[in-house]
Amino acid sequence: MDIIKELNESWGWAGLQALEVVGENDFGNLIIKDVQGRYWRLMPEECSCAVVAPDRQALDVLSANQDFLQDWYMAGLSKIAREHCGPLTEGRKYCLKIPGVLGGEYKAENLASAPLHELIRLSGDVARQMQGLPNGAKVKLNVVD
Template identity: 50%
Template sequence: MIAEISRAWGWIGIDPDEVVAENDFGNVIVRATDGRFWRITPEDGTCCVVAENRAALDLLLYDQEFLHDWYMRELVGVARENLGELSSMRKYCLRIPSYLGGAYGMPNLSTAPIHEIIGMAGEIARQTHELPDGAKIQLKVVD
């Protein structure tokens, strides 16, 4: 997973060292080599520092607003009801990311291997991060 995070998200400045948490929607918290903690949020196409050190992360993990956003209980409930329980190494995801207009609900929910979610999210984010809001894009799937 570290190699995939580095490949897909290294362009943003993260030098990953260890994945310290994953949620059911493929979000991960990663400790970087400099000791900072980053959150990758595939559905939003973001990878940003959430804590400067372990003590700050420990405080963040008590923040109710952060925890509500992290666990995504309502969306996980909808996904579980429609798609079933997750199997090993798979996570729920949005077929079309929210920042590209994808809805947070059925039928835009699916499951995929977490490394594919992280990889694809990083690649799409890299290609679209400088586009202005409302820009039209065209996705091309290439084997």
């Protein structure tokens, strides 16, 4: 699966025109350079993808920020995920079974692993459907085969 194609199909509605992935973590968070030279952060567990730096210089500054780095590496949660789900295999990332934006908790019982392309697709679809909803709005999930 072409990750750039998946990013553009799943998150193009939000304005992302991905050019390359320049960073990734164990939870499928990606730092993505777009065609305009901006840098986006995809956070599948929160169904969000937004510009975090307007250019490479700003990304370098962000990359030295300790709060950002702590959030990016998710070291404690990654350790729990490895213990609960086992090591990651090729193309898979840890994830929340129920995304945080839908009330899913950052606890072992809510952790799993899934193919990265599925995390990109699901988070983009959920975010697109939820855009414009006020914080705290009730949503109903319909799961179909």
